[in-house]
Amino acid sequence: MEEATTKGAPREVTVNLIDCDVHPYLKHPDELREYMREPWRSRTIPSRRQIFLPPGDGRRLDALPEDGSPAGSDPKLVEKQVLQGIGADYVILIPSSSISIIPDPVFAAEVAQAWNDWQIDTWLGKYNWHGRFKSSIVIAPQNPERAVREIERLAGHPHLVQILVGSSAQAAYGKRQYHPIWEAAARHNLPAALHVESPIGPTPPTPLGYPTYFLEFHTLYPTIYMTHLVSLIAEGVFEKYPDFKFVFVEGGSAWLAPIMWRMDKDWRGARAEAPWLKRRPSEYLRDHIRFSTQPIEEPENPRHLLQIFEMMEAEHVLMFASDYPHWDFDDPKRAFPRMPEELKRRIFCENARELYNLPATRRADSLDSIHATDESQQIIGASH
Amino acid sequence: MGKYVVGKVSELPPSSRRIVRVNGREIGVFNVKGKYYALRNVCPHQSAPLCLGELTGLAVSDEPGEIEWTREGEILRCPWHGWEFDISNGSTIFQSKARVKTYEVQVEKAALARMIEGVETYPVTVEDEVVILEY
Numbered sequence: 163m164e165e166a167t168t169k170g171a172p173r174e175v176t177v178n179l180i181d182c183d184v185h186p187y188l189k190h191p192d193e194l195r196e197y198m199r200e201p202w203r204s205r206t207i208p209s210r211r212q213i214f215l216p217p218g219d220g221r222r223l224d225a226l227p228e229d230g231s232p233a234g235s236d237p238k239l240v241e242k243q244v245l246q247g248i249g250a251d252y253v254i255l256i257p258s259s260s261i262s263i264i265p266d267p268v269f270a271a272e273v274a275q276a277w278n279d280w281q282i283d284t285w286l287g288k289y290n291w292h293g294r295f296k297s298s299i300v301i302a303p304q305n306p307e308r309a310v311r312e313i314e315r316l317a318g319h320p321h322l323v324q325i326l327v328g329s330s331a332q333a334a335y336g337k338r339q340y341h342p343i344w345e346a347a348a349r350h351n352l353p354a355a356l357h358v359e360s361p362i363g364p365t366p367p368t369p370l371g372y373p374t375y376f377l378e379f380h381t382l383y384p385t386i387y388m389t390h391l392v393s394l395i396a397e398g399v400f401e402k403y404p405d406f407k408f409v410f411v412e413g414g415s416a417w418l419a420p421i422m423w424r425m426d427k428d429w430r431g432a433r434a435e436a437p438w439l440k441r442r443p444s445e446y447l448r449d450h451i452r453f454s455t456q457p458i459e460e461p462e463n464p465r466h467l468l469q470i471f472e473m474m475e476a477e478h479v480l481m482f483a484s485d486y487p488h489w490d491f492d493d494p495k496r497a498f499p500r501m502p503e504e505l506k507r508r509i510f511c512e513n514a515r516e517l518y519n520l521p522a523t524r525r526a527d528s529l530d531s532i533h534a535t536d537e538s539q540q541i542i543g544a545s546h
Numbered sequence: 547m548g549k550y551v552v553g554k555v556s557e558l559p560p561s562s563r564r565i566v567r568v569n570g571r572e573i574g575v576f577n578v579k580g581k582y583y584a585l586r587n588v589c590p591h592q593s594a595p596l597c598l599g600e601l602t603g604l605a606v607s608d609e610p611g612e613i614e615w616t617r618e619g620e621i622l623r624c625p626w627h628g629w630e631f632d633i634s635n636g637s638t639i640f641q642s643k644a645r646v647k648t649y650e651v652q653v654e655k656a657a658l659a660r661m662i663e664g665v666e667t668y669p670v671t672v673e674d675e676v677v678i679l680e681y
Binding site for chain 2: 215216218222224225489490491492493495496497
């Protein structure tokens with residue numbers, strides 16, 4: 163953060179880093195009930211089930227609040243470790259709602275609404291004194307009609323900047339059943355973000371069902387992402403809704419260029435069955451689709467990643483994400499190879515700033531002047 | 547090379563650890579089954595506070611499907627991305643050039659420890675043994 167002005171209040175700082183994937187957690191599962199009505203309020207809400215076991219039980223161990231509450235549930239710690247720790251000027255929150263695992267579409271819509279009312283009250287309300295938390299409208303794609311109503315209800319909220327769907331879905335997101343949702347989102351200038359979800363859901367996590375190990379499950383996220391990506395383009399979603407934008411979060415990106423080469427090549431011969439595609443498939447990608455960086459691929463030779471960035475036109479499509487507080491968190495200063503300044507600025511800030519209409523400067527707040535660590539202490543941690 | 551008094555032996559019982567700042571560097575000192583180890587508190591991967599990680603064992607295998615659990619407590623696992631390090635020499639368990647710096651740890655009588663520069667302020671009695679970090 164640099165100072166944009168030297169004297170006079172309020173001081174403005176340049177926006178340099180936008181983190182597109184931070185997860186706000188409930189302090190307790192029952193917190194959600196307060197925002198629900200009967201008969202759903204008294205029911206057990208289906209929750210994310212960890213059948214594949216990630217390192218650290220899925221979270222950064224140093225992100226656990228001292229009071230024993232879940233990682234990502236304490237806004238003060240998020241301020242310390244994300245706003246101050248990595249210097250994020252804005253974060254885009256992605257609630258881990260696991261909505262897609264709820265088979266009952268009405269119950270799913272009720273739970274989605276509760277997540278939204280909860281986050282408006284907390285992370286976007288009383289926790290958001292600095293205005294640097296932005297978030298995503300949780301919708302239940304298995305209930306398109308209610309999803310549209312939820313978008314209509316919340317569009318225009320100053321801190322809700324996109325809608326959110328899970329990677330596990332009843333069908334690929336280009337299918338017509340979802341079009342009313344994308345129409346509503348586009349009409350309100352809200353991108354749709356897709357985030358990886360629980361392995362338990364309407365479809366298994368890979369095209370060949372359930373793998374054996376977490377290692378496979380996590381490596382293979384791109385298989386579902388590819389399917390949604392190709393579907394969205396092939397079904398003409400971006401011809402039908404020219405203002406619609408889609409964001410793929412946490413599914414990797416190094417696979418992007420080869421799959422688009424393949425689709426472009428196939429389109430030359432197979433175009434006639436989808437004549438609404440007026441341009442090469444990869445051109446829709448550049449204009450309508452963005453990818454978050456985390457977990458960034460780490461080839462042995464870091465130059466290879468830069469070559470991949472060039473092939474995928476990272477300066478237009480990539481947006482930084484840390485995935486705080488999860489175990490595979492990426493630190494913006496350490497996770498990337500050395501990049502040209504302009505490319506770095508596009509990935510760390512400008513692509514997200516343009517997509518979410520965020521300002522180029524923001525008002526400085528007290529978090530800008532407080533240091534995150536106390537250097538005077540000698541013994542800084544002990545445990546038995 | 548300098549010496550730093552980490553604490554009394556009684557303050558670092560088996561299965562405990564202490565992270566200290568010496569010359570501006572954070573170092574984790576561990577007591578694993580009565581043996582002391584010390585490592586930089588910085589993971590060579592993405593600079594996570596490594597010494598906050600879990601001490602675990604080493605899963606080894608001679609053939610797929612067979613797992614043997616060895617070296618309980620001697621593997622330090624990064625609190626972020628789960629990389630495993632051999633606490634005795636700071637190398638990663640998978641083959642790599644990444645390595646965490648390790649330090650020698652000694653136990654000495656307090657009387658001797660007090661003669662070392664900079665430790666006078668540490669409250670020890672003559673009977674105490676202290677844990678000394680060589681850096």
